[in-house]
Amino acid sequence: MILKAASLLFVTLMVGPTFSLAAESLLSTRARKAAESLPHGCIVIAEQSGNAAPVFAIAGKAEPSGVPPEKMIFEVGSISKVFTGLLLAQAVIEKKITLDTTLRELMGPMQTFADPNVAAITVEQLATHTSGLPRVPYDLTDDDDPADPYARYDRARVDALISKAKLAHAPPFPTSYSNLAFGLLGDLLARQAGRTWEQMVIDQITKPLGLADTCMTLSKEQQTRLAPPYSGDVRTKPWHHLALAGSGALHSTAADMLKFTQALGRPAGSPLKAAIELIEQPRGDGAYGLGLPILKFKGKPGYWYAGGTGGFSSWISVRPELNRIVVMLINNNALSPESIISGASTKPPSPDLAEYEGDYDTGVKAQGRTIYYHFEGRGSDLWMQITGQPPLALERHPTKKDRFTFDPVKAEIQFTRKAGKVTSTTLFQQGLEINATKVKP
DSSP states (O other), X not given: OHHHHHHTTOOOOXXXXXXXXXXXXXXXXXXXXXXXXXXXXXXXXXXXXXXXXXXXXXXEOOSSTTSOGGGOBEEOGGGHHHHHHHXXXXXXXXXXXXXXXXXXXXXXTTOOOSOHHHHTOBHHXXXXXXXXXXXXXXXXXXXXXXXXXXXXXXXXXXHHHHHHOOOXXXXXXXXXXXXXXXXXXXXXXXXHHTSOHHHHHIIIIIHHHTOTTOBSSOOHHHHTTBOOOEETTEEOOOOOOSTTGGGTOOEEOHHHHHHHHHHHHOGGXXXXXXXXXXXXXXXXXXXXXXXXXXXXXXXXEEEEEEEEOSSOEXXXXXXXXXXXXXXXXXXXXXXXXXXXXXTGGGSXXXXXXXXXXXXXXXXXXXXXXXXXXXXXXXXXXXXXXXXXXXXXXXXXXXXSTTEEEEGGGTEEEEEEXXXXXXXXXXXXXXXXEXXXXXXXX
């Protein structure tokens, strides 16, 4: 329960950049200013507009030294889900499965289900976040390291969770982001193929696209180019994945991510043309393809993804009609790509947010590590960061004083006062109430 409470708000945020290139682009300028606040780590950016050559830039403290920015290796987190979506599209095109194939069909007769609604979940629902499965596995325990939460989550635990899971009704559900669903999808595709998810990604995606540094397992040479992960001024752990690899296990570089995003923007010239076109078809309410979020710019589609792990944040986006591509990789989760893109990371905080800012002790310890809530004003927004997780921008509650919300995971944060001063906070999410006491302004 402790790790579950600490992990609930792990999420990736979504906005659409529309910047133009210049001698130093607006995005590079914002990154350079934002990096001034980083005690460790750096921001690597790749940009391309029209037919111009791509431009790479770096801001902050580069580690390891001597590595070109476009060749530095980062964890890219949930961008891995786009690769899982492509594997699904390939399986559908090759008629190995259909989008209506269910968990019952894929998991076989030995798999039990406490709820037939869970057995009826389709692969399309897994790939569009409409399955009704929770955001993270609800059976994470104190034995799971919050700094590396999926390292012990193997196939047996996935099967055991699915056997016990229950849904309020038959799927589909309204869109609700789920790392569990995508990890399960990747593992089911691997089971059907009789290979690992990692080997499928290499054989079917990275080799055809020439992504030499996009992989799950790093070679010795690649390890020399891996940027060390940080959370603020604390060195964190790299993340490891077993059965949930399809939700966030990949490493990559800015050069590879640029090449990958170019393929998403111009599938006609790609060896994965059919699969890319399939994942880019809008489904449901139009916000998602198969594992790929879709935005509309004056009626034209744009594609993007953001990722985050314990010490890394990542971003890719493309507007195909402009061939406008942005890639951002960061090895300190004290900054998010979204805050840099919006400019929030370089704006002074609004004075009315000062009373909420500071560190709040949850009293929770996991793997010998205390879990804190850190609140920080950035411009007009209040940002929240849970120990070991990326920062998130909160919104003020429309009617309740001292209350903020984070709608993507239906969470609310209530600040409590004594003698007029903020002294504690409570996180409300999924029936849980996690109290935290202010310890540091």
